[in-house]
Amino acid sequence: MHINTSLLREKFVIKEKTAGTSKLAAQELCACSNRIVLDMKNKGLDKETFVVRTDSMHLCSRMAGHILANYETRGPFATRLKYLRWGVMWNNVLSDYERRYNKSRWVAVYHKGKLVFEDGKHHAFFDIIEQFENKQDNTYSHSLIKAEEAFQNMGKKVIIDYSSNVALALVMNNKGGRCGTILRAPKKTTAFHYYIKPLKNNEKVVISQGLTSAADFLEGINLSYFIGITNARLKCREINKYSDEFNQMRNARNRLKEINIKTDSLETRYSVRYRPERPMFDLIITQTEDYAKTNLMVNPKA
DSSP, X not given: OEEEEEEEEEEEXXXXXXXXXXXXXXXXXXXXEEEEEEEEOOTTSOOEEXXXXXXXXXXXXXXXXXXXXXXXXXXXXXXXXXXXXXXXXXXXXXXXXHHHHOTTOOEEEEETTEEEEEESOOOHHHHHHHHHHHHHTSXXXXXXXHHHHHHHHTTOOEEEEEEEEEEEEEEEETTEEEEEEEEEOSSOEEEEEEEEEESSTTOOOOTHHHHHHHHHHHHHHHHHHHHHHHHXXXXXXXXXXXXXXXXXXXXXXXXXXHXXXXXXXXXXXXXXXXXXXXXXXXXXXXXXXXXXXXXXXXSOOO
């Protein structure tokens, strides 16, 4: 089995034309999501494709990882799709921290252009675009035209602007592979890569580990950034100790400890090589705090 996929951060801006003119009306709708396409195939079997959309990068990668893990351990979905316990899978994706602080979280999973699972509120436009994407074989240029035509048939003339950037890229099989993810830093955003191989020649890599580990790094980096900003706000007296923000930061640190354990366990299970180096969450916190106190705080008091 071989996986070659990427996570895209997507933004669709739907602008309505003023009736009878070529001008655009002032109102516009914005639909943003993170999207992964999973093409799964074993020898002698038909390819099965699922699309995962969520509100955040780490949830998208982690949900895709759980779907892939289910395929790896239990085989093709074709004969058991209607029996899949999507809600249980999604619940296993969510941490206690996520449940408590990400109230706007959502997920949408598509198969053959149809929505097969959803939780939370996602933009209805995604259901439309996935229907066309399934027919157009992932060529957005044609799908966007079809979506504009669909709006016109409903009596609305619109122009749809699309933009995206890659947040994660994974190429992996049972012999190993590589994953590249973004590294959010205070002054700039860069990328880092990690390569996974079995510790012994006769062992195999669990391919879904690539996606779940990427989710751990992405979440850990974002938590570190949040902790650093909140630390700076606390020291500059923009927030008070034991405020809601302070309590969230304390819980974010506990969640970060859990993620550190998971990323450490990756290195005990496989041979892992990083380039340029493994993200150090404590260092990201310190760098973010220093940057925030100098550049982001309005009236530093300490």
